[in-house]
Amino acid sequence: MVQRGGVDLFSIKGLKSGPTFLFDDQAPFPAVITAVEEELSRANGFFRDSPVILHFGDRHLNKEEWWTLKEMLHREGLVPRYAVAAAAASRELLYKEGLPVREHLQLSAQESKKAQVTAAGGSTALYLRRGLRSGQKEVFGGEVVLVGDVNQGAEILAGGDIIVVGTLRGVVHAGYPDNADAVVIALNLTPLQLRIGPFIARADEEQNHRGSPRPELARVKDERIVVEPYQGKL
């Protein structure tokens, strides 16, 4: 095992959520890459074809570094499932590179409330069996399905559709960054602001709308976001 001052440059942890690759976030990246190569050659193909979680800690990853790593993982037959990165810049990069990203590694109790499913069409959805409170944010490259409320001050950023089985009060962005075909569905759709692809809509502060909540669907029509009753199909 390659070490730097007693710290592993690279290690593999068998967590409940799957094999997790932990990369040191302080050492120069080439040294980390060397450590990864050594460790994987020792593993002798054990992880071949397994979906793995990549944990970058606080590292500010650049595009070149990511491509170097990505190519090596590809050579070893490893499929990244999602990445965990504390640095927002790294998450942004990985997200744009098409890898689902998270800010924290979800462990045991929480993990059981959170799962990814791959739909028939090949798109991946993040399933969240809990609401989001103020200050909480989920970023995911695919669709997001959430059972619970999304409160004011909470945020969801999704590459695809966002479905909230509950009240949506916070800010959501479906189809990030430019997919205008994405939709947002909620049992009670009262967001402060709603974005789909490049379009933004804001709550009307003057309107006094109430009555019993009904499921609604927001989508882009003629270059603007419209909200309509959800009638059981898209």
Place this chain on the structure above:
Amino acid sequence: MSGRAIVITSGKGGVGKTTATANLGLGLARHDRKVVLIDGDIGLRNLDIIMGLENRIVYHLVDVVRGRCQVRQALVKDKRFPHLALLPASQIDQKEAISPEQMRELAAQLKEDFDFVLIDCPAGIEQGFRNAVAGADEAIVITTPDVSPVRDADRVIGLLQNSLGDPQLIINRMSTQMVQRGDMLDQQDVLDILAVNLLGIVPEDEEVVVAGNRGSPVVLNEKSQSGQAYGRIVRRILGEDVPIPELNGHGGIFHRLGKLFSRR
């Protein structure tokens, strides 16, 4: 003995954490429980004033943690109940003067001698909050029925759920008239958003301010509405099933927020 350590927190300042801590402490003491109140607001000490004990302080929380005195030397005995004590905050130190680990040890030590350890949390979600929460086994979140305190309470509940699980909620300063006029969030609005168990509602009451200035918390005043509300909350904390009187309005301010874009 192993007591219950409860942190009283809110995120936002000025919603009544310290007043609630004092009232719950006195209320529990009146039910013959041994209670210690920890003022977690290092640098902005207030709980001693509300309790009317400011002239009895010799040592404080930071002295205890730094080993400058024994815990029992720093405990200020209440003038009404001998089994109620206050561990005051330091007025001169910073929040960083103690660590979450030290707070945890202190709370563990106090739980051996007291039935209840109530920790008055400072406003905010930084070090002072982390310290206060570290010592607790359960949490009470306090909010007023206004939009911004509710959002801050929501944030705090999200943070607490990672460590202590679901807190209980007290809604403070509920004004019947304003709710009935529809100018204030009502109980159901607040609970819809926060989705946690309601421990009690304290009505808006001038007596609270007067009592705070006099150092004689309202729970001691049988005639005061808010004092009675704290009395009920105390009984609920002790496990009694006491119904919560409803103060509901007819769809007001909150219902005006929200909606919407162009609809078809």
